[in-house]
Amino acid sequence: MRISEVKDHLAKFRVGIAGAGGLGSNCAVALARSGIGSLVISDFDVVEPANLNRQYYFISQIGMLKTIALKENIARINPDVVVIAHTEKLDRFNIPEIYSGCDVVVEAFDREEMKEMLIETIQIIMPGIPVIIGSGVAGWGKNETIRYRKVDETLYICGDESTMADDDYPAMAPRVGIVANMQANTVIEILMKKTRDYFHV
Amino acid sequence: MKILLNNREEIFAEETLSVSEMLKLKKFSFKMRIIKINGALITKDKYDTTMINEGDNVQMLYLMSGG
Numbered sequence: 164m165r166i167s168e169v170k171d172h173l174a175k176f177r178v179g180i181a182g183a184g185g186l187g188s189n190c191a192v193a194l195a196r197s198g199i200g201s202l203v204i205s206d207f208d209v210v211e212p213a214n215l216n217r218q219y220y221f222i223s224q225i226g227m228l229k230t231i232a233l234k235e236n237i238a239r240i241n242p243d244v245v246v247i248a249h250t251e252k253l254d255r256f257n258i259p260e261i262y263s264g265c266d267v268v269v270e271a272f273d274r275e276e277m278k279e280m281l282i283e284t285i286q287i288i289m290p291g292i293p294v295i296i297g298s299g300v301a302g303w304g305k306n307e308t309i310r311y312r313k314v315d316e317t318l319y320i321c322g323d324e325s326t327m328a329d330d331d332y333p334a335m336a337p338r339v340g341i342v343a344n345m346q347a348n349t350v351i352e353i354l355m356k357k358t359r360d361y362f363h364v
Numbered sequence: 365m366k367i368l369l370n371n372r373e374e375i376f377a378e379e380t381l382s383v384s385e386m387l388k389l390k391k392f393s394f395k396m397r398i399i400k401i402n403g404a405l406i407t408k409d410k411y412d413t414t415m416i417n418e419g420d421n422v423q424m425l426y427l428m429s430g431g
Contacts, residue, residue: 187431275396276425282427284397286405293375299428314423328430339431 170198174243175359176200178350179265181227181253181281182218184208185334187271188219188236189343190350195237197351201245202237203265206230207252217336219233222237246268246297253277258284266357270296271343274327282318293353295346299323300339301332309341311349321345365418380419383411386422396427 178199180187183206192201206229210220224232230248236243249261258281262268268285272278275349278296285294289360299309299322322342328334366375368390369390383399383406399406400423406414416422 183401183431184431245365261431271431273429274429275429279396279398280425283405283407286400296427297431298426300430301428314425318398318400318423320425322428324426324428326430327428334430355371 169355173198173351173354175276175361176266176354177203177264178354178355179203179205179262179267179268181205181258181262182271182273182277183218183233184214184271184273185217185336185339186300186343186346187269187289188229188233189217189340189349190271191233191237192219192240193344193347194350195241197347198241198352198355198360199244201247203247203249203262204230205249205251205261206233207250210292217334217339226321240295244333253281255280255284255288259288262289265292267293267295267353269350271337271346273334286317293319294316295319295321295349297322297342297346299326300342301326301334302338303335306341309338309345311345311351319349321349365416367416368420368421370422370424381416383414383416385400387411392424394426398425398427399423 180191183204183256208229210224210227210229220232228250230250234246234248237246270278272283282294285292312320351361365379402421
């Protein structure tokens with residue numbers, strides 16, 4: 164299959180990204196480069212200097228809402244991607260509305276309570292929509308600990324499932340980037356198996 | 365009973381166990397987790413009342429901060 168055929172196929176699908184930090188921004192960019200049709204990206208934070216060690220933003224974007232900054236960056240990479248940005252904090256009530264119509268949702272939060280809330284909401288309220296989790300990205304090295312696991316048709320995990328990020332064990336660009344790209348890779352694998360003969364947007 | 369826990373066979377002396385009892389027996393103390401039994405997600409508030417039975421497929425994963 165040629166890259167143009169892959170892009171034509173992926174253009175028919177819509178992917179939800181929950182969180183636009185290290186996982187979300189890098190995953191969104193990988194999907195945009197691959198020709199995904201549309202992205203629904205949610206985040207309420209603004210770009211801060213401390214984010215630049217791993218997140219897909221620039222010094223000139225400090226202070227901007229991450230969703231707006233990411234939309235701008237994606238437009239500079241692949242203007243064909245439709246980016247739908249949401250800046251409200253996600254909760255059990257707005258998730259089904261925001262992500263309805265998405266073929267897959269990528270869990271890209273930093274805090275584990277938010278990860279749990281999103282996974283539970285999608286698995287219970289939106290059954291059948293695959294969720295791709297990022298869990299365990301902190302530190303450096305240890306390539307061999309990063310893995311991918313499919314629980315079932317609607318739940319996939321990327322990460323080492325053991326390291327917790329904190330001030331003394333930071334999340335850094337290489338491992339966060341590996342996991343974000345594994346999540347994007349999983350999305351593409353799922354979507355390449357789906358058939359659809361119309362464009363989503 | 366014999367169950368599948370993360371795709372591995374586990375044998376318990378008990379014929380049935382609640383999710384809470386199973387977690388205690390296995391000494392799984394890390395709190396941030398997702399549990400699915402035969403494909404259905406079990407939320408924390410149901411750990412005491414949801415029973416695990418012979419042949420069940422139990423999947424568990426841990427949620428780590430960082431992203």
